[in-house]
Amino acid sequence: MISSSRAGAVLDALPSVRSGLEDFYRDLHAHPELSHQEHATANKVASRLRDTGYAVHEGIGGTGVVGILRNGHGPTVLLRADMDALPVAEATGLPYASTVRTVDGDGNDVPVMHACGHDVHVTALLGAADLLRQGSHHWQGTLVTLFQQAEETGDGARAMVDDGLAELLPGVDVALAQHVLPAPAGDVGTRSGAVLSAADSMRITVYGRGAHGSMPQAAVDPVVLAAMIIVRLQTVVSRETAPGESAVLTVGSVHAGSKGNVIPDSAVLQLNMRTYDEGTRETMLRAIRRIVTAECQASDSPREPEFELYERFPLTRNDGEVTARVAVAFAEHFGDRYRELPRQTASEDFSDIPNALGVPYTYWGIGGIDPSAYRNAVERGRVAQDIPVNHSPAFAPVVQPTLDTGVEALVVAALAWLAEH
Numbered sequence: 115m116i117s118s119s120r121a122g123a124v125l126d127a128l129p130s131v132r133s134g135l136e137d138f139y140r141d142l143h144a145h146p147e148l149s150h151q152e153h154a155t156a157n158k159v160a161s162r163l164r165d166t167g168y169a170v171h172e173g174i175g176g177t178g179v180v181g182i183l184r185n186g187h188g189p190t191v192l193l194r195a196d197m198d199a200l201p202v203a204e205a206t207g208l209p210y211a212s213t214v215r216t217v218d219g220d221g222n223d224v225p226v227m228h229a230c231g232h233d234v235h236v237t238a239l240l241g242a243a244d245l246l247r248q249g250s251h252h253w254q255g256t257l258v259t260l261f262q263q264a265e266e267t268g269d270g271a272r273a274m275v276d277d278g279l280a281e282l283l284p285g286v287d288v289a290l291a292q293h294v295l296p297a298p299a300g301d302v303g304t305r306s307g308a309v310l311s312a313a314d315s316m317r318i319t320v321y322g323r324g325a326h327g328s329m330p331q332a333a334v335d336p337v338v339l340a341a342m343i344i345v346r347l348q349t350v351v352s353r354e355t356a357p358g359e360s361a362v363l364t365v366g367s368v369h370a371g372s373k374g375n376v377i378p379d380s381a382v383l384q385l386n387m388r389t390y391d392e393g394t395r396e397t398m399l400r401a402i403r404r405i406v407t408a409e410c411q412a413s414d415s416p417r418e419p420e421f422e423l424y425e426r427f428p429l430t431r432n433d434g435e436v437t438a439r440v441a442v443a444f445a446e447h448f449g450d451r452y453r454e455l456p457r458q459t460a461s462e463d464f465s466d467i468p469n470a471l472g473v474p475y476t477y478w479g480i481g482g483i484d485p486s487a488y489r490n491a492v493e494r495g496r497v498a499q500d501i502p503v504n505h506s507p508a509f510a511p512v513v514q515p516t517l518d519t520g521v522e523a524l525v526v527a528a529l530a531w532l533a534e535h
Contacts, residue, residue, distance in 0.1 A: 120534065121447055121526050124249035128521060131244055135521070136513055138162075139237040140210040143510075146199030146228045148218055149264035152177040155197045159236060159261045166244050168259065171282050175273030179261040180282060183247055188255025188533035189287040192473075193242065193524055194464055195235035196265035202227040205507035230504045231294035231482060234511050236261060238292070238520025245525055253532040256284050260467070268313070268427045271466035280471055288436055289468035289475040290527050292520065295458075296503045297481035298488045300515040302448050302523050303455030304478035306437040310430035311362075311388035312395050313461035314423060316402065318343075318383045320410055321417035327375035336381035337370050339413045343383065343406055344368070350401045355394060362388040362459060363398065388459050390429065427461035433474035440476050443530040447522065455479050460504065478527075480519050482511025 138158075147155050156177040163170050168181030177197070201218060203225035204211045214226040243259045264270030297303075320343065322336030344365050355361045363385065370381035385402070389395040406419050444452040455478060468475040481488075483501055491500040502508035 120252050121529055123252050124245055127245050127248050135237050135241045142233040143228050144210045146212050146226045149198040149267040150176055152197045152263045162240050166247050175277040177263040178274040181259040183257045185250045186254035189531050190256040190284050191528045191531045192258040192286045192289040194260040194291040195239040196232045196262045198264055198266050199226050200229045202229040202507050206510040229509050234294045241521035242524035254535050255532040268425045268463045271463040275470040286471050286473050288531050291464045291477045293479050294482040294511050295479040296501050298485040299481045299512050300519050301451050301481035302444050303453045305455045306432050306434045308390040308431050310458050310462050311390050312429040313388050313427040315386045315425040317422040319420040321380050321415050324379035325377045333377040335377050340381040343409045346405050354401050359394050360390055427463050428465045430462050430465045430477050432476045436474045437476040439530050440527045443526050447526045482516045484512045
């Protein structure tokens with residue numbers, strides 16, 4: 115188990131790299147890249163890892179980067195950060211705000227912003243990698259730093275796995291990852307068990323028979339059909355999910371027709387669901403298909419509905435033993451800044467990596483909001499209104515103490531596993 119003196123000894127060098135990390139972070143924030151387009155980011159990461167003394171592998175699954183530091187006999191610890199940004203127009207007003215625009219995978223011109231804090235994750239992991247290399251006389255084992263592409267689309271981790279990630283790595287013993295959240299900067303929290311939900315997006319096409327709006331008797335109206343489906347889907351959580359089991363089902367998009375006096379011949383619904391249990395997940399997916407199919411039959415739809423699952427994220431379920439060890443190390447290092455992390459309804463694809471490698475993992479959160487601003491929002495009962503959350507155009511973690519905390523958390527967690535020299 116880590117001692118505070120060993121962590122402190124490694125982290126003594128943090129002031130010497132802090133300024134460089136802050137500059138790197140601001141540059142990364144100002145130059146975000148969309149999922150599967152993280153070429154410049156990956157090059158910057160690979161260059162810094164090489165300069166730090168890591169053996170580097172690039173282009174894994176597209177733009178993924180892995181740095182490996184072998185430091186004698188001992189456990190192998192994998193630390194992961196995600197690199198991609200979002201198609202969001204930044205509205206933070208920061209002097210280093212992104213003004214980037216690019217063409218997305220569908221050929222659309224879109225703005226780009228690090229609206230989810232992945233720039234924090236990348237910078238913190240590079241900082242931890244540097245400090246652990248400088249302090250390598252305090253530990254032994256192997257450190258794997260993994261920089262993953264395309265977390266936002268839910269397929270980046272799997273792409274790295276499918277591209278032979280396991281063959282590149284030494285035998286990994288544990289995998290660790292973190293995420294910046296809308297909580298007070300400087301705080302750290304984790305929990306055992308389900309910590310992030312599984313997520314499934316589904317595109318459903320239902321078919322009718324088009325006609326003039328004045329002659330509905332000649333039509334099978336897919337707009338009415340879609341409306342009935344939307345109403346009935348509300349019962350999946352309220353009537354088919356146990357009261358103690360958390361689940362969310364949202365129909366976020368409906369599209370049908372192009373003119374008020376024309377009954378179209380199809381409608382497209384897009385929905386998203388979040389679950390914390392694989393059994394609940396499968397039950398809800400079956401219920402959605404059953405309800406949609408039944409409503410189509412009730413409306414005398416001329417064709418069977420079509421279902422397309424996309425952007426699927428696995429459940430993130432923290433291993434109890436790993437989480438307990440990391441939690442003890444966090445409590446020792448961070449004191450009253452460590453707390454249990456509430457279960458999050460957000461989703462991640464990080465767990466695809468340790469699941470594929472067959473190793474246990476834990477995933478924690480760090481705060482990124484100015485502590486006084488957060489405290490004021492709590493006192494006024496306006497946290498939801500005044501504190502920007504991930505994916506908001508106004509989401510911008512304060513540089514410090516967010517970066518320091520992210521670096522410290524990674525170092526402390528890694529040293530909870532890496533052997534004492």
